[in-house]
Amino acid sequence: MSQKKIIIIGGGPAGLEAAYHLARHDYNVTVLEKDTEPGGHIKKDLTLFPDFANAGEIIKVLSGKMAHPNIELKTGCTVNELSKDGDKWFVKSNNNTCYSGDAVLLATGFDTFDATRKEELGYGIYDNIITSVEFENKLKEGKILTTEGNVPQRIAFLNCVGSRDEKTGNKYCSRICCMNGVKLAVSFKELVPTAEAYCFYIDMRMNGQHYEELYRTAQEKYNVTFIRGRISEAAATYNNKIQLKSEDTLAGLPLKITVDMLVLMVGMESSKHTKLLSWQNGIMGEYGFAASLGINSQDNLTKKEGLFLAGTCKRPLSFSETISDAGAAAIQIMEYFKTHI
Amino acid sequence: MEIKKHYWNEYQKEIADNNYFYERSCIRQTFFPGSEATFLKILRQELGKKIVDDPKIHTCTGIGYHSDVVPFDTTMTICARLFSLMNGAELKNYVPSCVTSFGIFNEVIETWKHFPEELEKTRENLRNATGREFEIPENIAHPSDIIYKFRKELKLKMKYQLVNKVTGKPLKVVEHIGCHYSKIFSEASIGGAEFPHVLAGMIEEWGGEVIDYPERRHCCGFGFRNYLVMANRGYSIANSKKKFESMKPYKPDFIVSNCPGCAMFMDKWQYTIAEMEGITYDNQGMGIPVLTYEEMTGMLLGYNPWDIGLQIHQVQTEQLLDKIGIEYDQKDKYIGKSGNYLGVPEKPKNLRV
Numbered sequence: 065m066s067q068k069k070i071i072i073i074g075g076g077p078a079g080l081e082a083a084y085h086l087a088r089h090d091y092n093v094t095v096l097e098k099d100t101e102p103g104g105h106i107k108k109d110l111t112l113f114p115d116f117a118n119a120g121e122i123i124k125v126l127s128g129k130m131a132h133p134n135i136e137l138k139t140g141c142t143v144n145e146l147s148k149d150g151d152k153w154f155v156k157s158n159n160n161t162c163y164s165g166d167a168v169l170l171a172t173g174f175d176t177f178d179a180t181r182k183e184e185l186g187y188g189i190y191d192n193i194i195t196s197v198e199f200e201n202k203l204k205e206g207k208i209l210t211t212e213g214n215v216p217q218r219i220a221f222l223n224c225v226g227s228r229d230e231k232t233g234n235k236y237c238s239r240i241c242c243m244n245g246v247k248l249a250v251s252f253k254e255l256v257p258t259a260e261a262y263c264f265y266i267d268m269r270m271n272g273q274h275y276e277e278l279y280r281t282a283q284e285k286y287n288v289t290f291i292r293g294r295i296s297e298a299a300a301t302y303n304n305k306i307q308l309k310s311e312d313t314l315a316g317l318p319l320k321i322t323v324d325m326l327v328l329m330v331g332m333e334s335s336k337h338t339k340l341l342s343w344q345n346g347i348m349g350e351y352g353f354a355a356s357l358g359i360n361s362q363d364n365l366t367k368k369e370g371l372f373l374a375g376t377c378k379r380p381l382s383f384s385e386t387i388s389d390a391g392a393a394a395i396q397i398m399e400y401f402k403t404h405i
Numbered sequence: 406m407e408i409k410k411h412y413w414n415e416y417q418k419e420i421a422d423n424n425y426f427y428e429r430s431c432i433r434q435t436f437f438p439g440s441e442a443t444f445l446k447i448l449r450q451e452l453g454k455k456i457v458d459d460p461k462i463h464t465c466t467g468i469g470y471h472s473d474v475v476p477f478d479t480t481m482t483i484c485a486r487l488f489s490l491m492n493g494a495e496l497k498n499y500v501p502s503c504v505t506s507f508g509i510f511n512e513v514i515e516t517w518k519h520f521p522e523e524l525e526k527t528r529e530n531l532r533n534a535t536g537r538e539f540e541i542p543e544n545i546a547h548p549s550d551i552i553y554k555f556r557k558e559l560k561l562k563m564k565y566q567l568v569n570k571v572t573g574k575p576l577k578v579v580e581h582i583g584c585h586y587s588k589i590f591s592e593a594s595i596g597g598a599e600f601p602h603v604l605a606g607m608i609e610e611w612g613g614e615v616i617d618y619p620e621r622r623h624c625c626g627f628g629f630r631n632y633l634v635m636a637n638r639g640y641s642i643a644n645s646k647k648k649f650e651s652m653k654p655y656k657p658d659f660i661v662s663n664c665p666g667c668a669m670f671m672d673k674w675q676y677t678i679a680e681m682e683g684i685t686y687d688n689q690g691m692g693i694p695v696l697t698y699e700e701m702t703g704m705l706l707g708y709n710p711w712d713i714g715l716q717i718h719q720v721q722t723e724q725l726l727d728k729i730g731i732e733y734d735q736k737d738k739y740i741g742k743s744g745n746y747l748g749v750p751e752k753p754k755n756l757r758v
Contacts, residue, residue: 183599184622299619302654339487 068401070368071096071155071163073143073341074171076104077383080126082169087134091401094163095135096155098142098337102127103221104173110204112383113247114274115242120297143170146170146341158242167370167397170341170354171390173396174332177226177234185225185328190300191260193326196221196244203251206324212304216324219252220262220308221245222295227380228266237329238380244374245329246282253286261288262299262321264295264310272382292403293319298326332380345371353379364393370405372397412528416597420554421498421544425456426491432502433697436669439714441502443703444548448743451551451562451706452555457494464488467505469586471629477516481523482530484513489531489539500551501540504664507547508585511593514541545593547586549663549698553595553603562583564707567613569658570730575614576658577695580604581648581671584624594668598622604661604698620651620677627666645674649693656687659694659725661701671695676719679756690757692720704731711737721758 068091072079075097083093101107103126104388109119109158139362145156146168155163170318179187179195186193191211194202202208223245227238242265249261263282268290270276282288293310301307306326310319334342342348342355347366349355354377357365364372374393375386424447431443448454466483469475491499501507517524531537551687552559568574582601587594596602599622605615626644631637648671662668672695679685687694695718696704703713710731715722716738726733739747752758 183597189600297622299621300617301619 066342067096067162068092068167069165070167070169071153072164072169072171073146073155073337074104074173074375074377075099075102075137075139076173076375077106077126077173078173078377078386079104079169079171079395080129081387081390082171082374082394082397083137084129084132084369085391086397087129087132087329089398091134091393091398093135094165095130095137096141096143096157096163097139100140102130102137102139105176108204108357109200111247111251113243113276114272116247116251117266130359143337143341146344148345148368148370160238167372167400169372169374169393169397170338170366170377171374171393172335172338172341172377174338174380175335177238177330177333179225179328179330180303181232182225182229182328184297185295185326186298186300186306187328189319190298191304192216192300192306192324193298193328194282195225196224196241196248196327196329199248199252199327201247203255207253208252210324214324215256216259217256218260218262218321218323219249219325219327220295220306220321220323221249221327221329222266223263223265223329224294225328225330226333234331234333234351236380237269239269239271240380240382241331243272243275243278245327246275246279246288248327248329249288250278250282250286253282253288261286262323263288263290264293264308265290266294269290285329291319295326325361332376334378337377338377342377347371349378353377364389364396370400372400416591416592416602418546418550418595419544420546420550423454423498423594425454425498425500425546425551426494426496426542427440427456427458428462428465428487428501428503428506428666429458430501430506431468432669433502433665435736436665436717437526437697437700438651438698438717439703439712440699443699443708444502444552446708447559447702448551449708451559456500457496459490459494460492463503465503465506465509467503467509468590468633470509471505471603472633473630478526478530478631479511481513481516481527482534484510485527485531485539486535486537488542489535489537491542492538492540493580497543499545500548501545502548502665503587504547504583505666507593508589510542510545511590511595514545515590517541524729545694547603547663549586549603549607550595552698552702553606556607559702559706560610563611563705564730565731567608567611567705567729569728571728575612576728577616578608578613579616579618579652579655579657579660580608581621581625581660581662581664581667583662586663601682604663607698608703616640616652616655616657618655619650621646623651625662625664625667625670628666632666632670642677644675645670646678649675649678652683652693654684654741657693658728659696659722661696661698663698668695668697672719676753676756680754683755685756689724690755691724692716692756694720694722694725696722696725704729704747707714707731709737711740720756724737 103123142158591598626641
């Protein structure tokens with residue numbers, strides 16, 4: 065086995081996948097995960113788009129790889145400090161434990177956008193306005209109910225909450241919300257076929273394999289209505305429904321609709337730990353994400369030798385893109401050891 | 406609900422404690438002639454504050470500016486002259502009665518902050534036109550900010566509360582914030598653009614219950630060109646109608662506003678809608694009374710309703726006075742300040758009075 069040791073900060077899909085590749089090539093890997101269980105955000109998902117793969121099964125497979133003898137997984141371990149001294153990297157965790165390694169892979173992922181920042185959308189103020197994460201949780205429980213305990217008969221999904229939005233300072237696209245919205249609308253219609261589902265969008269970015277097909281299926285088979293327009297305001301009505309104001313920009317008309325539930329498709333933001341550790345090492349890029357050397361090449365490298373990036377700590381990525389990126393990061397780390405030491 | 410409070414905490418502004426320079430509104434003295442006098446009385450007599458009411462004040466150009474007939478250079482120079490008057494009174498805290506003026510001053514000062522050359526140009530323009538110099542106020546507060554700031558002190562002096570005398574339940578109040586108070590510069594308001602707290606804070610402190618209806622944040626419909634261009638008035642009334650329809654199911658006892666235009670339009674359009682369509686938005690066919698925040702404060706302090714100008718309203722306010730149990734003499738309703746009889750207005754056809 066190689067004597068080289070790699071510390072991976074983050075036990076989400078990127079961290080787990082990269083750890084496994086490195087371990088299989090005889091590197092000694094320590095994965096530090098802040099939660100009590102590995103898996104990252106997909107722990108909260110029921111299915112993944114576009115094929116409705118069971119998220120739990122995928123986590124099981126990824127977590128199972130952590131049984132590799134070259135991997136040590138530390139959960140409940142929040143990293144507060146990352147620094148380099150000579151050729152060694154040092155990582156300090158919340159319980160004052162210090163880890164050292166020859167290279168570090170930052171896989172600190174993303175945080176979901178805090179929807180309370182979009183005050184006009186009423187999240188946290190009115191009942192029955194929830195985020196896509198909360199909706200997915202309800203799907204996991206197998207029932208979608210309003211706070212009054214009723215099955216919603218009319219539901220709206222709003223894309224780009226905290227993405228492509230100058231007001232919140234997030235001008236970028238979060239990449240996954242359009243497809244995720246389609247997935248959630250279809251999942252809802254499977255549960256409640258008689259209900260009406262509306263998706264409000266700026267434009268539908270169906271940029272992955274089978275995305276466009278699912279978008280079409282949502283319209284043709286599940287009768288989901290897609291409206292091109294942002295919601296400008298959501299407010300509760302007298303009978304605790306949600307009144308939405310928007311504009312149908314295709315029809316060129318203002319639109320007002322009352323729904324039983326509004327689901328806000330919250331975008332991705334740089335995670336707290338991505339910001340902290342990037343800042344400590346001078347690699348913080350736009351919007352607080354970690355900056356690689358270049359998006360078209362050297363995308364897993366940073367300007368600090370021995371510090372690598374994988375997954376959504378760099379920018380919003382889908383699950384499949386994250387997995388591919390983690391593999392690429394593992395290769396870059398192995399190349400680094402071959403050429404530098 | 407906790408989150409709402411959290412928002413409001415983020416949007417707190419500094420409001421001067423004393424020594425104010427008051428700028429009266431161009432239109433309020435016609436629409437609600439007792440309101441400004443009531444504000445001055447509250448500040449001087451109830452709160453013991455110093456406030457200068459300078460007869461030399463003039464327009465801020467707000468209506469002309471928002472109607473695209475006054476260029477911004479002129480607006481900045483006119484505002485500079487008003488600041489110069491404040492400097493002349495040796496005061497630093499500017500208090501414009503009108504919400505639009507409040508928005509204009511914030512816009513002008515923000516412009517000067519970002520474009521210092523505009524400030525220099527304005528200084529030169531004012532010097533050339535009047536020989537005056539000016540300094541920017543240290544603090545700009547709308548009068549509703551000041552009433553909000555001292556709402557607890559005022560409560561101790563109040564004779565009445567926003568409570569139904571018979572049922573003992575809080576009155577249900579629609580609060581309407583003028584767009585130019587918080588929608589232009591949310592940080593200049595109490596509570597921000599989405600959940601302004603300036604009127605809600607008064608209502609809650611004084612025993613009432615704020616109605617959170619779907620069109621709460623919608624414009625009253627004044628919108629300057631909406632109303633000033635006669636052909637556009639349909640847009641104006643359509644906006645008010647949308648709000649009335651949205652608030653109706655909550656059965657509001659009255660509406661309160663901090664904007665001259667909003668209070669006027671929400672009051673007068675109820676008459677127009679009643680005459681045009683035979684519709685009112687209450688169960689009695691009398692309409693929903695619309696008060697300014699000064700009238701609301703004065704009413705609760707026990708001022709004579711006819712001294713604060715409630716008889717000038719289109720929707721009659723006796724229904725509200727009776728609910729609270731406020732004493733008034735119907736005989737004095739149309740006696741003017743001079744003691745002369747003013748005459749009784751013609752009765753509307755549909756709106757009950």
